[in-house]
Amino acid sequence: MPTHARLAPRTVQSVVARMSALGAALPPRDGVAVFNGVYLSVTEEVGRRLTDGYFHDPSATQELDVRFAERYLAAVDAVTTGGRPPACWRPLFQLRRHPGVRPVQFALAGINAHIGHDLALALLDTCRARDLEPDALEGDFDRIGALLTGMEERIREELMPGPDLLDVADPLTHLVGSWSLEKARDAAWAAFRALWGLRGVPELAAEFAERVDATVGLVGRFLLTPLPSARRPADDATARP
Numbered sequence: 001m002p003t004h005a006r007l008a009p010r011t012v013q014s015v016v017a018r019m020s021a022l023g024a025a026l027p028p029r030d031g032v033a034v035f036n037g038v039y040l041s042v043t044e045e046v047g048r049r050l051t052d053g054y055f056h057d058p059s060a061t062q063e064l065d066v067r068f069a070e071r072y073l074a075a076v077d078a079v080t081t082g083g084r085p086p087a088c089w090r091p092l093f094q095l096r097r098h099p100g101v102r103p104v105q106f107a108l109a110g111i112n113a114h115i116g117h118d119l120a121l122a123l124l125d126t127c128r129a130r131d132l133e134p135d136a137l138e139g140d141f142d143r144i145g146a147l148l149t150g151m152e153e154r155i156r157e158e159l160m161p162g163p164d165l166l167d168v169a170d171p172l173t174h175l176v177g178s179w180s181l182e183k184a185r186d187a188a189w190a191a192f193r194a195l196w197g198l199r200g201v202p203e204l205a206a207e208f209a210e211r212v213d214a215t216v217g218l219v220g221r222f223l224l225t226p227l228p229s230a231r232r233p234a235d236d237a238t239a240r241p
Contacts, residue, residue, distance in 0.1 A: 012047040012062055015069040019043065022076065031096030031224075032076070034103045034159075035110025042151045043069065046144065054143060061140045064126045071118035072110075087217035088117040091224050100226030102172055104159035108179055109223040111152070115184045116216035120191035121209065127196065134196055138189075145185050152181045171227050179223060 009015045019040045026033035046065050055061040075085035079093050092109045095101055123141070127134060156176070191212050198205040 009066055009069065009073070012043060012050065012065055015066055015073075016040065016043055016047060018073060019069070022073075029097075029103075031092055031098075031101065031103075031106035032110070034106040035092065038107045038151065038155055039069075039072065039110065039114070041154075042147055045147055045151075049143075049147070055140045056143075057136070057140060060126065060130055060132065060137065061144070063129065064122055064137065064140075065144075067125045067129075068114070068118060068122035071122060072114055075113075086113075086117060087213045088113040088220060090217055091220040095224045095226075098224070098226055100228065101224050102159070102227065104155060104172070104176055105224050107155050107159055108176060109220045111148075111155075111181065112179065112184060112220050112223060113216060115148075115181065115188050116219065117213050119185075119188040120195060120212065123188075123192040124195050124199075128199075134193060141189065145182075148181060148185070175223065175225060175227070179219070 009018055019036055023033055023036045023040060026036065043065065046061070049055060050058045050062055071086075072089075075089040075093075077083075078085045084090075085093060092106065092113060096106070123134070123137060126132070126137065160172070160176070191208075194208060195205055198208060
């Protein structure tokens with residue numbers, strides 16, 4: 001995989017440019033490419049909504065969006081340079097080429113890592129940087145959530161097998177149906193509030209964040225369970241350990 005490590009983006013436009021370049025450099029069937037494409041589409045939508053009055057505080061929302069994206073891009077850079085990404089991202093990077101994992105699984109595993117772990121930390125960073133209380137971000141957090149819900153619906157429509165494949169897709173349907181974006185968002189907000197409450201006790205905050213990271217990673221590994229009926233063409237690369 002080519003090197004993409006660069007200076008951290010500072011605007012939604014720069015995030016879009018970075019993710020577009022990353023997507024263009026990855027094979028379409030790569031699991032990270034699948035998630036990247038989904039994430040790029042919702043980031044582009046957030047960028048459009050920043051100027052049409054959708055958000056109450058567009059400036060704070062843009063900072064949150066950029067800080068949020070930085071955590072995914074930092075995980076990409078860590079893997080690119082031979083480093084170790086957070087536990088929440090490891091299943092996706094480890095299984096990104098596995099022939100028994102469907103595209104919808106890659107997409108949801110990436111969203112799980114990003115929402116379940118990165119979102120709480122991005123909210124915390126934004127509040128600290130802007131000297132805000134959590135309540136100041138809650139309204140726009142919910143507005144972003146509405147955009148994400150639409151994204152999840154598109155993922156399930158576009159990446160799930162059609163009705164003619166329902167018999168072989170039954171295990172996949174069960175697996176994907178076990179994860180909920182709404183519940184992941186609620187958990188992210190709760191984790192953020194807990195971290196905010198622990199901000200004066202850095203040792204406990206770090207331990208709590210580490211446990212969230214590990215738990216989200218376990219969920220991601222479950223979402224990426226290889227399914228025998230989901231095997232891709234034989235010429236696809238297999239997963240690396």
